[in-house]
Amino acid sequence: MKNPVIAIGLDAGDPVLIDKWISQGYLKNISKLRQQGAYAHLSNTAKYCGQTTEYAVTEGLWAQFATGCSSEKIGYWDALTYKPENYEIDCNLEFCGYDYQEYAPFYALGEKYKVAVFDVPGTRISQGVNGIQILGWGGHFPSAPSASSPSELLSKIAHQYGENPILYNDTGIWWDKDYVKWLRKALTESVSRRTTICCDLLKQNSWDLYLTVFGEPHTAGHDIYNYSQADHPLYPHLSKNGTVPDPLLETYENIDLGIGKILEQAPEDAYILCFSLHGMGPNYSDVPSAVFLAELLYRYNFPGKVAIAPGNPQVPPPPMTTNPIRNSWLGEMWMKNYEPNPIKRLFRPWTPSKFLYNDQNGLASPYSLLEQSVPFGWMPATWYKPLWPQMKAFALPTFANGHIRINLEGRERDGIVSNSEYENICNELTQILYRLKDARTGKPLVKQVARTRKSATDNDPKHPDSDLIVIWHEHMTDVVDSPDFGRIGPVTLFRAGTHWNRGFFMAKGPGITPGSSLPDAGSVDLAPTILELMGAPIPDYFDGKSLLKIPVNY
CATH class of the missing domain: 3.40.720.10 (Alkaline Phosphatase, subunit A)
Known part of the structure; x- marks a missing residue:
């Protein structure tokens, strides 16, 4: 029975x-x-x-x-x-x-x-x-x-x-x-x-x-x-x-x-x-994956330039934001887009959203992206998409682990990284990531960087879209320091839990x-x-095993 x-x-x-x-x-x-x-x-x-x-x-x-x-x-x-x-x-x-x-x-x-x-x-x-x-x-x-x-x-x-x-x-x-x-x-x-x-x-x-x-x-x-x-x-x-x-x-x-x-x-x-x-x-993951990683790769690809949330690593970070100004997280983040004109930068927090539609630093405005119904147009990682064809590597939009895609010749439409360069770029980015620190505590930000392909020519369709997966340490931060590319943040925190x-x-x-x-x-x-x-048959192809096979008495 x-x-x-x-x-x-x-x-x-x-x-x-x-x-x-x-x-x-x-x-x-x-x-x-x-x-x-x-x-x-x-x-x-x-x-x-x-x-x-x-x-x-x-x-x-x-x-x-x-x-x-x-x-x-x-x-x-x-x-x-x-x-x-x-x-x-x-x-x-x-x-x-x-x-x-x-x-x-x-x-x-x-x-x-x-x-x-x-x-x-x-x-x-x-x-x-x-x-x-x-x-x-x-x-x-x-x-x-x-x-x-x-x-x-x-x-x-x-x-x-x-x-x-x-x-x-x-x-x-x-x-x-x-x-x-x-x-x-x-x-x-x-x-x-x-x-x-x-x-x-x-x-x-x-x-x-x-x-x-x-x-x-x-x-x-x-x-x-x-x-x-x-x-x-x-x-x-x-x-x-x-x-x-x-x-x-x-x-x-x-x-x-x-x-x-x-x-x-x-x-x-x-x-x-x-x-x-x-x-x-x-x-601990949304801001690093959607903001820090995308900006880090922007600075890696365009030396000397910054787009989002430049900061000074030589001074202690200012207090964490507890009373945001904008009525959306994308508004808070787009407000962090670097403005070289100090006068415009000063008045940006009080500038109505309708005047923030212009693309800036090569990034697409989230307000324009949402009007065009671009998937995940509100997410900062997506704002860099117009620049992806020019970048050796870029961050894909994500909610959890970080995802890095290499802009590979013969695979991407406008790929610029050769098969021979692939390995070196993956290794270089891995070391850059391991050097990231929480600017408030000095603790490492990255727990592990995993490769998803054995080589540039590994095209198994069951692989993830990303070439590198970034697993973050489980502590929250709003500001990160890179010895290679400076400080990113502070930024306004996003969702409460992950x-x-x-x-x-x-x-x-x-x-x-x-x-x-x-x-x-x-x-x-x-x-x-x-x-x-x-009492049903268990398929041979399962990777899992029954937890109750031994203790259950029939």
Whole structure:
């Protein structure tokens, strides 16, 4: 007799925060689940040219989870796609996510198993699922195209329960108090509607697998972590030293209540799983990847020139910005574009945005890019795009690790780097990156630089678009010093939180020892674990292994 499996994901649910709040008496349902079952820490890696690196890219991890395969096997790494034939960037959800053609989702099990899938990020509708699939009702951007099977089900869900208020709508800024106020209410509404949908879907059938994901921790972590946690440098300013309610804890508490309601509907003999593929902590990666790296490569390619945020490394950095002037982060960053005229530079902070449309220092104005609907026109790394054909190397837009593309002859439309130069440039840039320092602390900024290709002629289509991947140390800064190219910053901080390479898995049910610990694992191990509990066959091509094969007694 098969036992049903109910798997509940928390997208970017952070185990460090959860453990802390459980110890303080919060999150009683998650705490009870952990006490009644087994627990494993999750961390993830990727291999570039055989070199192992830490990996916390949410889109890639959800593809790993769904396929049971590593990123290098499926050839999917990131949501952004770069086109060397025209130097363009694309992020259309219909085409940029993993397509699941070579490797199908693990739950596409055919007629023998009844499966319900609700709002799993980064997935697609699969024809091999006997049951229902609802994707893109809620979740963080980029998630999955909004679709369902049966095709009319998503519209019925939206009509009956309402649309999700935060779907693709977490683009606010931390100094916009109206946005933060709205977001708190929207997160509460999102969790409430999601919980009701989950409970009703669970009751509709005797599912062999019921798989759903709460997307709200991802949105909340990105946007309001700095209102919640003292390890964020803006926390004392925004939280008034902890005297205002914690909006991030509030979101987790609502999710905990939702999990409790779902479990009330669960069959007594069910396996109950709760997991998160990665966590969320202070945002140490967005500014280095989107600002510092792009500007560093500008200065590398154009010696003696600066574009964004020039500073003097001979003096201590000024205080961190806590009261930005502009009503957008792109406005704050474009204001940092170097103006050689001291009079214009003096009045720039008070210049209306409509007068800042002009390109400057060879960079494209973000206001013009957004008018032209250029993908990620708001991101500083994109502003350098008009100069990419002239540069030996440039930074691709990204949210997490830094991405460097070499402008290679025969590969890029206007490539200027020969095959013989490729190796030397990669090595030179690697050393430049390792010399970067946080100007406030003197600590190194770069943890690791990984090569993605064995040589300039290595054209495996499953490689990432980038030639070099930059992994940053996990500490925030707004200003960086390079002994080679001077100071960049200070700049205004961007999103509050970013992905941290820490997740968790907990499971209770028949044969699982309460309070037990499982070996450390990764995202690829969850699919075989779920299939093991379902009594379903585990594909030989999986890179992951079941976590519960030994402790479970059938």
